[in-house]
Amino acid sequence: MAGILVYALHDDEGNFNKNSLGALSEAAKLAGELGTEAAAVIVGDISDDGAAGLGNYGVTKVYRAKDVPEGLAQPIVDVMAKVIQDNGYTYALFGGGLLGFEIGAGLTARLGAGVTMEVTKVKVDGGKLVSERPILQDSKIADVGYVSEPGIIIGRLNAFDVNESGGTAEVVDVDVELSEFSTKAEMITRGEQRGADVDIEAADILIGGGRGLGSADGFKDCEELAGAFSNGAVAATRAVVDAGWYPYAAQIGQTGKTVAPKLYLAVGVSGAIQHKVGMQNSENIVAINKDANAPIFEFSDLGIVGDLNKIMPKLTEAIKAKKG
Amino acid sequence: MKICVLVKDVPDAAVQKRIDPGTMRLDRSGENTLNPFDTHAIEAAMQLREGGELQVDEIVAVTMGTDTAARALQKAVALGADRSVHLSDDALAGSDVCATGLALAKVLESEGPDLVLLGQQSDDGECYTIGAVVADHLKMPSLTQVIDMKVDGDKIRCERQAEYGYDTVALTLPAVISVGDAINEPRYPSLKAIMGAKKKPLDSKSAADVGIDAGQVGEAGSQTTVISLNEPPQKEAGEIIEDEDTAETVEKIVAWLEERKLI
Numbered sequence: 299m300a301g302i303l304v305y306a307l308h309d310d311e312g313n314f315n316k317n318s319l320g321a322l323s324e325a326a327k328l329a330g331e332l333g334t335e336a337a338a339v340i341v342g343d344i345s346d347d348g349a350a351g352l353g354n355y356g357v358t359k360v361y362r363a364k365d366v367p368e369g370l371a372q373p374i375v376d377v378m379a380k381v382i383q384d385n386g387y388t389y390a391l392f393g394g395g396l397l398g399f400e401i402g403a404g405l406t407a408r409l410g411a412g413v414t415m416e417v418t419k420v421k422v423d424g425g426k427l428v429s430e431r432p433i434l435q436d437s438k439i440a441d442v443g444y445v446s447e448p449g450i451i452i453g454r455l456n457a458f459d460v461n462e463s464g465g466t467a468e469v470v471d472v473d474v475e476l477s478e479f480s481t482k483a484e485m486i487t488r489g490e491q492r493g494a495d496v497d498i499e500a501a502d503i504l505i506g507g508g509r510g511l512g513s514a515d516g517f518k519d520c521e522e523l524a525g526a527f528s529n530g531a532v533a534a535t536r537a538v539v540d541a542g543w544y545p546y547a548a549q550i551g552q553t554g555k556t557v558a559p560k561l562y563l564a565v566g567v568s569g570a571i572q573h574k575v576g577m578q579n580s581e582n583i584v585a586i587n588k589d590a591n592a593p594i595f596e597f598s599d600l601g602i603v604g605d606l607n608k609i610m611p612k613l614t615e616a617i618k619a620k621k622g
Numbered sequence: 623m624k625i626c627v628l629v630k631d632v633p634d635a636a637v638q639k640r641i642d643p644g645t646m647r648l649d650r651s652g653e654n655t656l657n658p659f660d661t662h663a664i665e666a667a668m669q670l671r672e673g674g675e676l677q678v679d680e681i682v683a684v685t686m687g688t689d690t691a692a693r694a695l696q697k698a699v700a701l702g703a704d705r706s707v708h709l710s711d712d713a714l715a716g717s718d719v720c721a722t723g724l725a726l727a728k729v730l731e732s733e734g735p736d737l738v739l740l741g742q743q744s745d746d747g748e749c750y751t752i753g754a755v756v757a758d759h760l761k762m763p764s765l766t767q768v769i770d771m772k773v774d775g776d777k778i779r780c781e782r783q784a785e786y787g788y789d790t791v792a793l794t795l796p797a798v799i800s801v802g803d804a805i806n807e808p809r810y811p812s813l814k815a816i817m818g819a820k821k822k823p824l825d826s827k828s829a830a831d832v833g834i835d836a837g838q839v840g841e842a843g844s845q846t847t848v849i850s851l852n853e854p855p856q857k858e859a860g861e862i863i864e865d866e867d868t869a870e871t872v873e874k875i876v877a878w879l880e881e882r883k884l885i
Contacts, residue, residue, distance in 0.1 A: 310786075369789065370791065371754060372757075372764070395785050396783075399751055400751075400754045402751065403723075404755070406719060406723065406758075406845075407757075407758035413718075413720060413751065432854065434641070434746075440646075440848050440851055440852075441848070441851075442848055444846060445844065477761065483791055483793050484793075485790075485791055486791060487788075488786065488787075489784070489785075489788070490790070492787070503884065537803065539783070553784055561882075582882055597857060599861070600860055602871060604864070604865025608868050609865060609868055609871060612872045613872050
C-alpha cells in the first residue's frame with residue numbers, strides 16, 4: 299500500500315511533541331487528498347491508550363516498537379526503515395525539531411531516498427507530494443519533488459497545525475532488530491534543564507537577547523528594559539544559552555520555545571532561521587543591531603541600526619519616564 | 623587514530639547568493655570561503671589532539687566540490703589539518719543530499735577514519751543532515767549539533783541541546799559528530815601556517831578513485847528535483863532608523879511603541 303508514515307516524538311513522561319502532532323495532522327490531511335492513509339511510528343514505553351490516542355490526529359495505524367529507546371535517531375531509523383519496507387509507505391514525514399532531521403537523514407542513506415528539510419508547506423500535485431522549501435535565508439522558495447519512493451519530508455518548526463479530528467488508531471507492535479552501530483550511542487542523561495526556570499510564554503513584551511550583547515552581563519540591561527514594561531520578560535537565542543549566558547527555559551527557536559508576544563524586541567540578535575521560526579508570529583517585532591545586513595531586519599517592523607549598549611539604557615529610562 | 627574533518631567552501635557571507643535559473647543550482651562563481659561552522663570542527667579536532675587523552679596521529683580535511691573547494695582545504699590546513707583530500711568530478715555536479723552523502727561516505731571510507739567531524743550546517747545549504755547521512759553509510763554511531771565533547775575511555779561523551787533540554791550521549795568510536803558553533807572559539811591561523819598550507823599534501827580524487835558509481839551521484843543519482851523557484855510572499859518592509867543621535871533615536875522608538883499601545 300501507499301501511505302504516509304510519521305514519527306511521533308515524546309518526552310520521558312509520554313507526552314507527544316506538538317510539532318509531531320502537527321505532522322500527524324498534516325499527514326492525515328495529505329493522505330486524504332492522495333486517497334491513502336497516514337500512520338505513526340512510536341518507540342519506547344507508551345501505553346495502548348496513549349498509542350491509540352494518536353488516532354485523534356487522523357492517523358489510522360500506530361506502529362509501536364516498545365523495546366527501542368526514545369531520544370536517539372539511529373535506532374528509530376532502524377524501526378522506520380523496516381516499517382516502510384514491510385508495508386510500502388511512500389513518504390515519511392517529520393515535524394520540526396532536531397531529532398526529525400537526524401532520523402530523516404538516516405533514512406535517506408538507508409533507503410537511497412530523496413530528502414527535503416525545513417519544509418514550510420506540502421502540497422499534492424498529480425498524485426504526488428511536492429514540498430515547499432525556503433532557501434538562501436528565506437529569500438526564495440523551491441518547490442521540490444521526489445524522484446523515487448519513499449520521499450522524506452522534514453518540516454520546519456511550527457509548519458504544520460495540530461488538528462484534532464477524533465478517533466482512535468489501531469496499534470501494531472513491531473519487533474525490530476537494531477543495527478549494531480545503532481546501539482553504540484548511549485543516552486546518559488536526557489532533557490537536562492540548565493539555569494533558572496523562567497516563564498517567557500505568558501509575557502506580553504519579550505526582550506530577546508543574542509550574541510551581540512557581548513557577554514552574560516548584557517542580559518542585566520535586557521532585564522532592566524523588560525522590567526520597564528508591564529508584563530515584560532527576557533528571552534534568548536540558542537547561541538547565548540549554549541554559551542551559558544542565560545537559562546535554557548528562556549530559549550526561543552528550534553530546540554526551545556515558540557512565542558507570539560505583543561512585542562518582541564530583539565537586541566543583538568542576528569535573526570538566524572532557527573530563531574526566527576520561534577518568534578516570527580509576534581505581533582510587533584523591533585530589532586536593534588549594529589550590523590545593517592543582519593537578517594533580523596528582513597522581518598522586523600522597526601529596525602534600529604546602532605550600538606545597543608548606547609541605546610538600551612536610554613530606552614529603558616525613557617520608558618520608565620513615560621510610565622511615571 | 624585518524625580524524626577526518628569534512629569541510630565545504632561556501633559563498634562569502636557578504637556576497638549576495640543567487641540560484642542559476644538554468645540549472646536551479648547555487649551560483650558558486652563569486653568569492654568563496656571556508657564554511658564558518660567547519661572551522662569549529664577543525665578546532666575541535668585540534669583540541670582533541672592537544673588534549674592528549676587520545677593519540678591523534680593525523681587530522682585530514684576532506685571536501686567534495688569544484689576547483690574552488692581547494693581553497694577551503696587550504697584554509698583547513700592552515701587551521702591545523704595535516705593534509706587534505708579533494709573529491710572532484712564532473713559526475714558529482716548537481717548532487718542532492720542523498721547523492722552528496724553517499725559520495726562523501728565513499729571518500730571517507732577510503733581514508734578509514736576513527737572519528738569524522740563536521741560543522742552542523744553549511745552557510746549556503748542550511749541542511750543540517752549530512753553528518754547523519756554519512757554515518758548511516760559508514761555504519762557508525764553519530765550525533766549532530768554537539769556543543770561539548772569529552773574523551774571518556776574509548777568513548778566520546780557529547781552534549782547537545784534537543785527538544786526537551788540538554789542531552790548527554792556517549793558514542794563509541796569510530797563515530798561521526800557534527801558540531802555547533804558554541805563548542806569552541808576557533809584560533810586564528812598563524813602567518814607561518816598560512817604560508818605553509820600550500821606545501822602540505824593534497825590528494826585529488828575522482829569518483830572512480832574512491833569507488834563511486836557515477837549513476838549514484840550527481841543529477842543521475844539525486845532523488846529530489848527542484849520543480850520551480852518562487853518568490854516568498856512579500857512582507858511589507860519595516861521602518862529602519864540609523865542611530866546617529868541616540869536621544870532622538872530613543873524618542874522615535876518610544877513614539878513608535880506608544881502608537882501601538884505597547885507602553
